[in-house]
Amino acid sequence: MVPITHYLILALLMFSIGVVGVIVRRNAIVVFMCIELMLNSVNLTFVAFSKQWGNLDGQIAVFFVMVVAAAEAAIGLAIILSVFRAGQSIETSDAAELKF
Amino acid sequence: MNTLWHDMSLCAPALIMGAGALVLMMLEVLLRGPWPRAGVAGLFLIAALVSTLFVNQEYEVGQTILQGFIYADPFAAFFNLLICGGALLALMIGESYLQREGIEARGEYYALYLFSTTGALLLCNSAELIMLFLSLEIMSMALYCMCGSALAVRRSAEAALKYFFLGSFSSAFLLYGIAVLYGLTGTMQIGAISTAISYKEPILAMIGVGLMIVGLVFKIGAVPFHFWAPDVYDGAPTPVTAYMACVVKSAAIGVSIRILWVCFGALFPLWAGSVWTIALLTMVVGNVFAVKQRSVKRMLAYSSIAHAGYIMMAFLAQGGTYEGGAAALYYLVAYTVMTLGAFAVLLAVTQGPGGGAFSDDISKFNGLGSRRPVLAILMSLFLLSLAGIPPGMAGLLGKFYVFSAAIKSGYVGLAIVGVLSSAISCFYYLRVIVAMYFVEDESSEVSPVLAAPSAYFHGAIAVCAAGVVFLGIFPGWLYSFAAQVTERF
Numbered sequence: 350m351v352p353i354t355h356y357l358i359l360a361l362l363m364f365s366i367g368v369v370g371v372i373v374r375r376n377a378i379v380v381f382m383c384i385e386l387m388l389n390s391v392n393l394t395f396v397a398f399s400k401q402w403g404n405l406d407g408q409i410a411v412f413f414v415m416v417v418a419a420a421e422a423a424i425g426l427a428i429i430l431s432v433f434r435a436g437q438s439i440e441t442s443d444a445a446e447l448k449f
Numbered sequence: 450m451n452t453l454w455h456d457m458s459l460c461a462p463a464l465i466m467g468a469g470a471l472v473l474m475m476l477e478v479l480l481r482g483p484w485p486r487a488g489v490a491g492l493f494l495i496a497a498l499v500s501t502l503f504v505n506q507e508y509e510v511g512q513t514i515l516q517g518f519i520y521a522d523p524f525a526a527f528f529n530l531l532i533c534g535g536a537l538l539a540l541m542i543g544e545s546y547l548q549r550e551g552i553e554a555r556g557e558y559y560a561l562y563l564f565s566t567t568g569a570l571l572l573c574n575s576a577e578l579i580m581l582f583l584s585l586e587i588m589s590m591a592l593y594c595m596c597g598s599a600l601a602v603r604r605s606a607e608a609a610l611k612y613f614f615l616g617s618f619s620s621a622f623l624l625y626g627i628a629v630l631y632g633l634t635g636t637m638q639i640g641a642i643s644t645a646i647s648y649k650e651p652i653l654a655m656i657g658v659g660l661m662i663v664g665l666v667f668k669i670g671a672v673p674f675h676f677w678a679p680d681v682y683d684g685a686p687t688p689v690t691a692y693m694a695c696v697v698k699s700a701a702i703g704v705s706i707r708i709l710w711v712c713f714g715a716l717f718p719l720w721a722g723s724v725w726t727i728a729l730l731t732m733v734v735g736n737v738f739a740v741k742q743r744s745v746k747r748m749l750a751y752s753s754i755a756h757a758g759y760i761m762m763a764f765l766a767q768g769g770t771y772e773g774g775a776a777a778l779y780y781l782v783a784y785t786v787m788t789l790g791a792f793a794v795l796l797a798v799t800q801g802p803g804g805g806a807f808s809d810d811i812s813k814f815n816g817l818g819s820r821r822p823v824l825a826i827l828m829s830l831f832l833l834s835l836a837g838i839p840p841g842m843a844g845l846l847g848k849f850y851v852f853s854a855a856i857k858s859g860y861v862g863l864a865i866v867g868v869l870s871s872a873i874s875c876f877y878y879l880r881v882i883v884a885m886y887f888v889e890d891e892s893s894e895v896s897p898v899l900a901a902p903s904a905y906f907h908g909a910i911a912v913c914a915a916g917v918v919f920l921g922i923f924p925g926w927l928y929s930f931a932a933q934v935t936e937r938f
Contacts (some may be wrong), residue, residue: 357632359742364621364625366736371614371618377480377610377614380614382518383615384614384617384618384621386548387618387621387625388527388621388624389622390625391621391625391627391628393630394494394625394628394629394632395631397632398628398631398632401629401632402631402632402635404635406579406631406635406636406637407628407631408577408580410627410628410631410637412584413579413583414582414624415581417583417586420586420590421586421590421617422592423616424594424613425613426591427612428593428597428606428609428610429598430612430672431606432606432607432609432610435601435602435603435606435607436606
């Protein structure tokens with residue numbers, strides 16, 4: 350059996366990749382994918398802990414997180430589209446009309 | 450079955466609000482032509498507010514309903530009232546603006562508004578961490594759309610994009626924190642976590658608490674997770690900004706108090722240091738950056754960051770006393786009425802987002818004292834109260850309560866920084882007052898006569914002004930109510 354730490358380390362790696370991606374990448378779609386990656390790494394953590402504790406709370410949480418991720422995709426793509434319409438670009442660095 | 454009905458009736462405010470959102474969406478499909486969307490949304494908000502008054506009597510300390518997913522305790526009751534009331538006032542001040550800018554005409558705005566308020570209500574009542582995450586997302590996702598609701602305006606779309614990315618980014622951190630806490634304790638009920646959490650696994654506990662704090666502090670808009678706030682507040686349509694600055698911030702602060710004091714109450718030494726640092730940075734950075742703003746809207750955005758810092762100072766004054774809680778809640782109510790009032794005047798004076806970057810410039814306030822004397826007097830009252838200068842007693846007393854709670858808990862240094870930074874804040878608040886009374890309106894173009902604000906608007910601004918005056922003269926009842934609410938969770 351694979352020990353729980355393996356799952357946790359994998360999830361942590363995925364989460365870190367997502368965080369770095371959000372910070373480094375400039376394309377709105379890629380940034381959005383990185384956020385989804387973060388959410389899914391949390392899902393993996395939930396399932397691993399759920400297995401360890403022997404209760405279903407964590408697995409149920411995963412369903413809710415998936416629903417939230419789907420809703421986020423719908424809203425996120427709509428917002429990206431409206432930005433594209435307003436400025437013909439989805440590079441986040443081009444969205445710089447608002448500054449200190 | 451009986452308990453189910455009983456539990457549902459205790460959730461009446463959130464249920465009415467959610468039902469209202471669905472009804473508005475259906476009516477939008479069924480009705481052709483213009484119809485009073487704001488009026489219908491307002492009726493649902495009033496219904497929710499009235500139902501809050503009724504169900505509040507049944508809210509008892511430590512009571513959870515719906516299988517332990519929702520709190521029905523006095524703290525939840527307090528926030529139900531504050532959020533319903535704040536949302537109603539924010540709706541009333543923004544209504545004529547939204548009509549003028551054509552945002553209302555597309556119809557979905559008020560449905561989103563009610564969805565977002567439903568999320569805010571549930572957020573303060575959630576007794577389970579997944580419930581907390583879901584209500585946070587209900588609140589935020591509706592808000593992302595509201596920020597981008599001025600579709601033709603690039604700034605609005607940009608604000609929505611920024612808020613969406615940074616909001617989901619921070620939600621992921623919050624969620625990771627929830628997962629770690631679940632791994633630590635095997636449960637997601639806030640009450641159960643508070644007893645199960647301990648120093649046995651200090652590293653995991655630190656990671657879980659830290660990630661949760663990052664997520665919550667982001668929603669409050671405190672430094673160093675504030676960088677989204679000025680841009681989003683600036684780019685969003687002004688009524689949305691007012692709503693965000695008051696209702697959303699109140700909900701985020703409410704849930705943070707609950708999480709920090711109930712869920713992590715046993716780990717106070719673990720998070721005290723980070724909250725201390727965040728409160729300090731928030732007060733200083735918020736006030737210093739507000740000084741250089743020309744846009745009054747952006748200035749109010751930084752000022753709301755700074756006020757979050759004062760309230761966070763009260764988070765630390767837990768120590769078994771109720772003073773911190775009473776101070777934080779009093780401050781929150783005072784902050785809500787004075788900020789809504791200031792935004793109401795801003796809405797009446799400035800143009801919509803189509804006016805470009807300078808539509809909220811401070812020069813729009815030049816000579817307001819002679820052009821619109823009543824508005825100018827009210828704006829002075831709100832700004833003096835935000836600055837904490839008499840006769841703005843509500844803000845002054847709020848600051849006094851927060852600082853004295855901090856000093857009694859031994860955070861003298863933090864209180865001194867708070868006093869100094871609020872001295873800085875006087876500068877930028879008074880600058881607007883100076884512009885209103887001592888600077889002539891030199892612009893040759895007669896400032897466009899904006900569509901006369903509706904009776905709703907006048908009602909709301911009168912309520913805000915009355916609230917500031919009343920809270921300043923009779924602070925006792927609210928303070929003791931807030932003390933009762935936070936004395937025992």
